[in-house]
Amino acid sequence: MPRRATIIEVALEAGASKTSVSRYFAGERDKLSPALCERIAAAALRLDYRPNQMARGLKAGRSRLIGMLVADIRNPFSVAVLHGVERACREQGLSLLVCNTDNDPELERTHLALMSSYQVEGLIINASGSPDTELQALTGQGLPLVLLDRELGAVQADLVGLDNAKAIDLALDHLAEQGYAELLYLSEPPERASPRRERLAHFQAGLAARRLAGEAYTMSASDDELARAIEAFLTRSAPKGSGDLPRALLCANGAVTLAATRALQRLGARLGKTGLMGIDELDWCALIDPGITTLAQPTETIGRQAVASLLANSVSQAAAEPRQHRFEPRLIARGSTRLTG
Amino acid sequence: MPRRATIIEVALEAGASKTSVSRYFAGERDKLSPALCERIAAAALRLDYRPNQMARGLKAGRSRLIGMLVADIRNPFSVAVLHGVERACREQGLSLLVCNTDNDPELERTHLALMSSYQVEGLIINASGSPDTELQALTGQGLPLVLLDRELGAVQADLVGLDNAKAIDLALDHLAEQGYAELLYLSEPPERASPRRERLAHFQAGLAARRLAGEAYTMSASDDELARAIEAFLTRSAPKGSGDLPRALLCANGAVTLAATRALQRLGARLGKTGLMGIDELDWCALIDPGITTLAQPTETIGRQAVASLLANSVSQAAAEPRQHRFEPRLIARGSTRLTG
DNA sequence: TCGGTGCTTGGGAACGTTCCCATCATAGGT
DNA sequence: ACCTATGATGGGAACGTTCCCAAGCACCGA
Numbered sequence: 001m002p003r004r005a006t007i008i009e010v011a012l013e014a015g016a017s018k019t020s021v022s023r024y025f026a027g028e029r030d031k032l033s034p035a036l037c038e039r040i041a042a043a044a045l046r047l048d049y050r051p052n053q054m055a056r057g058l059k060a061g062r063s064r065l066i067g068m069l070v071a072d073i074r075n076p077f078s079v080a081v082l083h084g085v086e087r088a089c090r091e092q093g094l095s096l097l098v099c100n101t102d103n104d105p106e107l108e109r110t111h112l113a114l115m116s117s118y119q120v121e122g123l124i125i126n127a128s129g130s131p132d133t134e135l136q137a138l139t140g141q142g143l144p145l146v147l148l149d150r151e152l153g154a155v156q157a158d159l160v161g162l163d164n165a166k167a168i169d170l171a172l173d174h175l176a177e178q179g180y181a182e183l184l185y186l187s188e189p190p191e192r193a194s195p196r197r198e199r200l201a202h203f204q205a206g207l208a209a210r211r212l213a214g215e216a217y218t219m220s221a222s223d224d225e226l227a228r229a230i231e232a233f234l235t236r237s238a239p240k241g242s243g244d245l246p247r248a249l250l251c252a253n254g255a256v257t258l259a260a261t262r263a264l265q266r267l268g269a270r271l272g273k274t275g276l277m278g279i280d281e282l283d284w285c286a287l288i289d290p291g292i293t294t295l296a297q298p299t300e301t302i303g304r305q306a307v308a309s310l311l312a313n314s315v316s317q318a319a320a321e322p323r324q325h326r327f328e329p330r331l332i333a334r335g336s337t338r339l340t341g
Numbered sequence: 342m343p344r345r346a347t348i349i350e351v352a353l354e355a356g357a358s359k360t361s362v363s364r365y366f367a368g369e370r371d372k373l374s375p376a377l378c379e380r381i382a383a384a385a386l387r388l389d390y391r392p393n394q395m396a397r398g399l400k401a402g403r404s405r406l407i408g409m410l411v412a413d414i415r416n417p418f419s420v421a422v423l424h425g426v427e428r429a430c431r432e433q434g435l436s437l438l439v440c441n442t443d444n445d446p447e448l449e450r451t452h453l454a455l456m457s458s459y460q461v462e463g464l465i466i467n468a469s470g471s472p473d474t475e476l477q478a479l480t481g482q483g484l485p486l487v488l489l490d491r492e493l494g495a496v497q498a499d500l501v502g503l504d505n506a507k508a509i510d511l512a513l514d515h516l517a518e519q520g521y522a523e524l525l526y527l528s529e530p531p532e533r534a535s536p537r538r539e540r541l542a543h544f545q546a547g548l549a550a551r552r553l554a555g556e557a558y559t560m561s562a563s564d565d566e567l568a569r570a571i572e573a574f575l576t577r578s579a580p581k582g583s584g585d586l587p588r589a590l591l592c593a594n595g596a597v598t599l600a601a602t603r604a605l606q607r608l609g610a611r612l613g614k615t616g617l618m619g620i621d622e623l624d625w626c627a628l629i630d631p632g633i634t635t636l637a638q639p640t641e642t643i644g645r646q647a648v649a650s651l652l653a654n655s656v657s658q659a660a661a662e663p664r665q666h667r668f669e670p671r672l673i674a675r676g677s678t679r680l681t682g
Numbered sequence: 683t684c685g686g687t688g689c690t691t692g693g694g695a696a697c698g699t700t701c702c703c704a705t706c707a708t709a710g711g712t
Numbered sequence: 713a714c715c716t717a718t719g720a721t722g723g724g725a726a727c728g729t730t731c732c733c734a735a736g737c738a739c740c741g742a
Contacts, residue, residue, distance in 0.1 A: 004482065054399040
C-alpha cells in the first residue's frame with residue numbers, strides 16, 4: 001500500500017530541489033526553465049504526486065478553503081445558491097466546506113468554530129441565528145465575510161441577496177394589475193430573518209401607495225391554523241359596502257407557498273379566483289392546476305456574486321465600507337393570478 | 342488584529358508544556374491531573390484558543406474530514422441523504438467536504454483529486470461517472486470508501502441505497518391491486534446509473550411474474566418526445582380484444598415523475614384514470630390534484646448508514662468483503678393510483 | 683577586468699501540531 | 713535503604729509544505 005509521494009521525493013526523482021518543485025506547483029512555472037519544468041512534470045507524473053493541502057495550509061496560512069454556512073440545506077433556494085457558489089469557487093481554485101445549521105444558532109456557533117479551525121480563507125453565511133460573538137471574533141481577525149440573503153445585526157459585512165423592495169413592488173403591481181384588491185401577506189416568523197422583515201415592511205408600505213387593502217399573517221407550524229386564517233380572510237365580508245373585491249394571497253417564500261397551496265386545496269378554493277403568488281420559483285409551481293405565479297430569484301447570480309464579494313474583500317482588507325448587492329427577481333405569471341370572469 | 346493563539350502560547354499562559362495542552366485537546370484528559378486540566382482550560386479560554394486542524398492533519402495524518410461526492414446537488418433525494426450524512430458526521434466529530442459533480446465524470450475526477458489532497462479520511466460517493474482510475478488509486482492507498490445509491494463497476498466497496506427489487510415489487514403489487522393492467526415504465530437513460538438498470542430489470546421480471554402487460558421507455562431531454570410516447574401508450578388499442586384495460590405510468594425517480602406529470606397535464610389526462618406512480622417522495626406530490634402515489638426512500642437512514650459503513654471500514658481495513666445495505670421504501674398511496682369508476 | 687544586474691536554482695528555517703522518548707516524583711516490595 | 717513499577721509532565725524531532733535568503737552564472741557597460 002504505497003504512501004502518497006512527497007515533494008522531496010519528487011525533487012529527488014527529478015533531480016531538482018524541493019523549492020523548485022514547490023514553485024512548479026504553486027503556479028510559478030514562469031520562474032523555472034522549461035527543461036526543469038519538464039523534468040518535474042515527468043517525475044510528478046511517475047510518482048503520482050499530489051501536493052498536500054494540509055501542509056500548504058499550515059505553512060502559508062492559505063488553505064484554499066471557503067466555508068459556507070447554510071441555514072437550511074433542504075431549502076431548494078439555498079441549494080440553488082450553493083450551486084452557484086460552488087461553481088464560482090471552482091473557477092477560482094477554491095474548495096467549499098459546507099455546513100448546514102438547520103436554523104439552529106447553537107449549531108451555527110459550533111460550525112463556525114469548526115470552519116475557523118480549518119483556517120478557511122473566507123466565509124459565506126446564510127445566517128440562522130442572532131448576531132454572534134463567535135462571528136464577531138472571526139471577522140475581528142480579518143476573515144473576509146459575506147452575508148447571504150439574511151442580514152446579521154451588528155455584523156459589518158457585504159450582503160448579497162434579493163432586492164426585496166423591488167420584489168414586493170413587482171408582486172403588488174402584478175396583483176393590482178390583475179384586479180386583486182384585497183391581499184393577505186403570508187410569512188414565516190420575521191424575527192430572525194431580515195428578508196422576512198424587509199418584505200413585510202415593504203408590503204405594508206406598498207399597500208398604501210397603491211390604495212390596496214391588505215393585512216399580514218405570520219405562520220406558525222400548524223397547517224390547521226393557517227387554513228383557518230386563510231379561510232377567515234376569504235370569507236369575511238368586504239370592508240364598506242364596496243362589493244366583493246377579488247382577494248389574493250402573497251407568500252413570502254417557497255416554504256410558505258407550499259403551505260398556502262396545501263391550505264387552499266383543503267379549503268377547496270379555486271386558484272385564480274382566489275389569487276396566489278409566491279416569492280421563489282419551484283419545480284412544481286407550473287404543475288398545480290392553473291399554475292402558480294412566482295417571482296424567481298436569480299440564484300446562480302447570487303451565488304457567484306457572493307464569491308466575488310468575498311474575493312474583493314480579501315484583497316482590500318482595509319475597512320472597506322460594506323456593500324449590498326441586491327438582485328431583481330423575474331416575474332413568472334401563471335394562472336393563479338388570473339381572474340377568469 | 343489579534344492572531345489566533347497557538348498551543349505554545351496556551352502552554353505558557355497555563356504554566357504547562359505544549360505536550361500537556363496537546364493531550365488536553367486530544368481528549369486524553371484522564372492522563373492529566375485535575376489541577377493541570379483546570380489551568381489549561383482557563384488559559385485556553387482566556388486566549389480563545391482553537392486547535393489548528395491543518396497542523397493536526399499534517400502531523401497526525403488525521404484530518405477529521407470526510408469527503409462526499411454528489412452527482413446532482415439539486416436533486417432533493419441527494420440533499421436529503423446529504424442531510425443524514427452530515428448529522429452522522431457531526432455526531433462523530435467529523436466534518437464534511439461536499440463536492441457536486443453535476444454528473445460530469447471529468448469534474449468527478451477533479452474533485453476526487455482535490456479531496457485526496459485535503460487528506461480526507463473517507464469518501465462517500467454518489468457516482469456520476471464510469472469506473473475511475475483516480476478512485477482505484479485512492480482505495481488502493483487504503484482510503485475507506487462507501488458507494489451511495491449507485492454502484493461503480495470494478496470498484497470494490499460497501500454500497501448503501503434503496504432495495505430496488507423490493508421497491509419495484511411494491512410498486513407493481515400496488516398497481517396490480519389497484520386494477521391497472523398495462524404499465525409504462527419511464528426512466529432516464531440507464532447506462533451510467535446502476536439503480537436505473539436494477540429497477541428496469543426488476544420491472545421487466547416483475548411484469549411476467551404478475552401477468553401484467555408493460556413496456557419501458559427511456560426519456561430523452563425533450564418534453565415533447567416524452568408526451569408523444571405517453572400518448573402513444575395511452576391511446577393505442579388494447580393487445581387482443583381484451584377490452585380497454587386501465588393503464589398506468591411508473592416513474593423511476595423524482596425527476597421522471599416531474600416530467601411525466603408535466604406531460605400528462607399537457608395531454609389532459611386525468612390522474613387516477615391514468616395511473617401514475619413514482620419512486621422518490623417530493624414536496625409537491627400531495628398537491629397535484631388527486632395526489633401522486635410515491636415510494637419514499639428512507640433518506641436519513643441511508644445517509645447515516647453510509648457514515649456507519651465508512652467508520653466500520655476504517656477500523657477493519659483488512660480486506661473485508663464489500664457489503665450492501667439496502668433499505669426498503671415506504672408506499673404513500675394517493676389518488677393518482679385510484680381508479681374511481 | 684571588475685562591479686553590477688538579472689535570472690535560475692537550492693538550503694534551511696519556519697508553520698502548529700503530535701508523539702516518542704526521557705525525566706522526575708511517589709509508592710511499594712524486598 | 714535500594715530497586716522497580718507507575719503515573720504525571722516536558723523536550724524535541726518529525727509531518728510536508730512555503731518562502732526568505734544566498735549562491736551560481738551569464739551578461740553588460742565602464
